[in-house]
Amino acid sequence: MGFLKIFLPLIFLLILSLTGGCAGDEAEENSGSSGVDGGTGVSGELVVYSSRNENFVEPLLQKFQDETGINVRALHAGGAALNRIKEEGHNVQADIFISNDIGGLEHLRLEGFLQGYNFPGIETIESRYRAEDNSWFALSARTRVLMFNKDLITEGEMPGTVWELTDPRWKDQFAITRGGNSGMIGHVSALINEWGEEKTTTWIAHIKGNAGAIMQGHGDIRRSVGAGEFKFGLVNNYYFHQQLREPQDNNVGVVYPDQGEGEMGAVINAAGVGFVKGAPHPENAKKFLEWILLPENQREFSYASLEVPINPSIEAVGEAARITDYSIQGMPLRELGDVWEDTRKFIEQSGLDLEIR
């Protein structure tokens, strides 16, 4: 009897947890069938992999779930999301990939992990900001900037170009992210495009030694610059906007680098959404893609992160410089996909990809 007393509740627990797991499977099958029917009430679930900051994406997904009744299961996996989709090619798990950068989306498309779909509303996105087959489209843009702490340095003293970061006089005074960060990969791709590999290698080698800290993500940089740990940091412009909105440590300014005559211009990137090939819940995925193209949701997508909407008819956040206000480096964003793997390897050889300090 003692045996039963102990093990019965445990076995009950086991059954409970297993049926919990199976409930998910049932939901999956439901969604499949309702999708085929094009049925009335949408049910089932949508699996989203996202490489963006969880706080930017989660409210939007919650809104989708509330409005459609489709249960969203999200994996906020940072840089791992893209590679996870590749690894799961034979066993597709994700329906939608929300990417923090265009390079990743185009790279997935080129490797055959995305599927095209022609859906209403896509024309609101300029064609250079979406895939040829519309398997992905960008929604919000950002610029690589130098954010500085006004207590420690004035705008006049700040370096005006990213090349100046190699100058020994900035030693230990600024922060960058590790090279494995997708923002950094995009940036280095643009630099290779502008400078060639040799000069870019020199640049990486120098800033790796010069940087006071090499951090996991840009959020760490904005907080540490805001707190006065470093004079400035290389971030995406919306991190500057976020820091401005902090209740404290918000005395920060921004420099858009390389704006002078004949200089290359600031490097931009964009975040967007892709449709995964072989998605287990294709109908729900299509629903999501159409939904997110609705103007209010496009707005939501870029406002959550304080980025600039790609769609010019959607008003930008107050303090953001419009994409037309400054000069931009010439490489088309889509080309990032071609060079993505090469840049990643390039950064890995330089040793910047893993280093954190």
Added chain:
Amino acid sequence: MRRYDYHDGAANMQYNLKYKISPLYNRGTWSSIIKRLWGRLWGGNAPDPYLALLASAIGLLMAVPVLYVIWRSLFAGAERWTRLLDTRIPALMQNTLSITVATTLLSIVLGVSLAWLVYRCDLPGRHLWQWVLAIPLVIPPYVGAVAYIMLLGPTGWVRDLLGAAPVDIYSFGGVLFVLLMFKFPYVFLICGAALKRMNSSYEDTARSVGMGTWEMFWKVNFPFLRLAIGAGAILTSLCVLSEFGVIALMRYNTFTSAIYYQMESYDNISATVLSFPLIALTLLFLWLEFLSRKKQKFYQTTNNFRKTETIKLGRWKPLAFFWVGSVFLLSVLLPLSVLVYWSVFGLAGGALDSSFWGYALNSIKVAGLATLMSMLLALPVVYLKSRYPSLLSAVISKISSSGYALPGVIVALGIIFLFNQYIPWLYNTFFLVAVAYLVRFFPQTLQYGEASLNLISPRIDEAARSLGYPSRKVLFRVIIPLLRPGLLAGGALVFVSSLKELPATLLLRPPGFDTLAVRVWVEASEAVYHLAAPAALLIVLVSILPLKLMLSKY
């Protein structure tokens, strides 16, 4: 009970293979030969083959993820190996070894000094200190790191008070300090237990030849403690080797965190290459410990055991009290106060909403599943090892423990490989997380199960069988009820360890399945302390429950 020599069994088998099998022509005798061999292997005390098979399968199951990682690393290609050997591995080796050695050495200093003061001297409240100083062990180190970042970090309290951060917490020193504060109890507890067991006859002899307390410590107590220090040091260093949360939160980099980042970028093959040196380091440490244990033997006669005298601290008492008190302050009081403070903030802001309880439920679900599996699977392994001691059962028990010594990231790596390739329908379910916990913490149930089964005489089994019970009935009616306390104790430890586990959970969680540990991690890395604190505090509170159990272990 008869005692069997394992090595004899193996030698017999070799002998059989060489001289007895080869001249066989008669096929009909094969089965009897196998039966005889099987019997010899077990020294005449052979278990039910099904039991042996089941236990072997379980042992193998526990080892497969790690073996698979090693296997895959061999096929990573020369190019990848040379690239990583040239660029990554030397720096990581230096980082990993320096933090491991530094933490271990300092925790020996701290642990031995505390154990000496608390267990041997007339320190006020010494019995209270004995368990109070064990509390840091149940605080997950990453929670401690979060607390210290809240306190000393660039946006922490101290900066708000002083205007500038007084120290750089994101430094080697910072990592070392946090690791030390939450790992020293290993040495402390093990040395404390050894001091308690020490017979006063050694000291009496030392005193009779005129040694002072200090000289006696170095010449008598310290050599006696070396065994305990070695055991504590090995535990500490293995923990540091596999530590992920503190390292990553405090922006340091060791093999463990590098493997994690490598897997995050899903370059799994490179991750296997990086796992290789880490596995080698782990094995090296285990081997060193084995050597030190082998060389040292102490003989205490038990029949004239007398407790050692309590040493009078005299005028050193305030200083000693201050020392012990500050360690307690820094490793328990301060971090917990910070967590409580931020939790109050969080509670006021409604942190305990439905999603919080959802995370808690997920934690319980997956930790509970792992616990249940570990208790069920421990039965055959424990039974085989304790009732049929032989080379094979010892090997099975050792193999089952392989996931325990190795870092969680490597176990997770192996599990991802295996499930994604061979069992895709279970891939991306929370079952994977539970399997990782099982592989990681199975030995805890084994240990406790074994300990309690060894207390039950095999005569009881025999008696039950002689009464006509079939062996299955013996298992359910006799063995399991008697084994229950041990299994439950081991299960409780598995549950708590699972609740705290971070790296494997992060890597294996399916979409939409966050646990409390994951939330602590996410919110802390986003510096949203009022949301990180309640989850962290809840984990600590649950972890403290089996503290008594852990104390009885040392």
